[in-house]
Amino acid sequence: MAKSGRIVVGVDGSEPSVRALRWAVRQAGLTGEPLEAVISWEYPAAGWAAMVPALPADFDPEAMAGRILDDTLEQTIGAEAAAAITRKVLIGNPAQALMERAEGATLLVVGDRGYSGFKAALLGSVGLHLTQHAPCPVVVVRGEADTA
Numbered sequence: 483m484a485k486s487g488r489i490v491v492g493v494d495g496s497e498p499s500v501r502a503l504r505w506a507v508r509q510a511g512l513t514g515e516p517l518e519a520v521i522s523w524e525y526p527a528a529g530w531a532a533m534v535p536a537l538p539a540d541f542d543p544e545a546m547a548g549r550i551l552d553d554t555l556e557q558t559i560g561a562e563a564a565a566a567i568t569r570k571v572l573i574g575n576p577a578q579a580l581m582e583r584a585e586g587a588t589l590l591v592v593g594d595r596g597y598s599g600f601k602a603a604l605l606g607s608v609g610l611h612l613t614q615h616a617p618c619p620v621v622v623v624r625g626e627a628d629t630a
Contacts, residue, residue: 488568490583491591492576492608493519495550498593500558502623506591507559509621515588518568519555522579523547547571577611587618594624 491506493499503519510517523543548571555564572579584590592609609622 488516488518488587489513489589489591490518490520490580490587492580492593493521493551493554494576495521495554496593496595498595498623498625500554500593501625502591502593502621503554503558505621505623506589507563509589509591513588516568517566518570518583518587519551520570520572520580520583521547521551522572522574522576524574544571544573577608580608580612581616584612584616584618584620589619589621590616591621591623594622 489506489510491499491503493503506517509515523546525543548569551569551571552564555567555569558564570583572583580590580592590612592612594609609620613620613622
């Protein structure tokens with residue numbers, strides 16, 4: 483598939499994803515490529531569902547994910563710059579959603595871990611999967627090492 487000249491960045495609202503977003507915005511500014519911000523969501527596995535209290539009837543996880551994406555973009559880079567970014571809210575596993583969106587992209591950017599990562603891990607499961615299987619080059623943006 484031909485390259486479409488876009489940079490895809492995974493955003494989940496976590497600090498590592500905010501760092502990845504900032505890096506991707508700077509890179510897009512250097513290359514002139516459009517930026518696409520992606521967030522994904524999925525229902526909890528059946529075993530977890532039994533432990534979660536009943537959700538309100540009007541609960542809309544897709545709308546909530548969209549708000550997280552919109553808020554993170556606007557708080558990180560400002561409303562004007564955020565308006566120029568393509569946004570994708572997808573259902574499914576984050577690694578799979580990012581792999582699919584990265585098809586044909588020139589670059590995929592992610593943080594070193596998201597909300598589901600273990601603090602002690604050097605690289606989260608999504609980042610690890612993407613570095614091994616993504617259809618394009620991957621940049622994993624790391625933060626400062628914990629001193630604790």
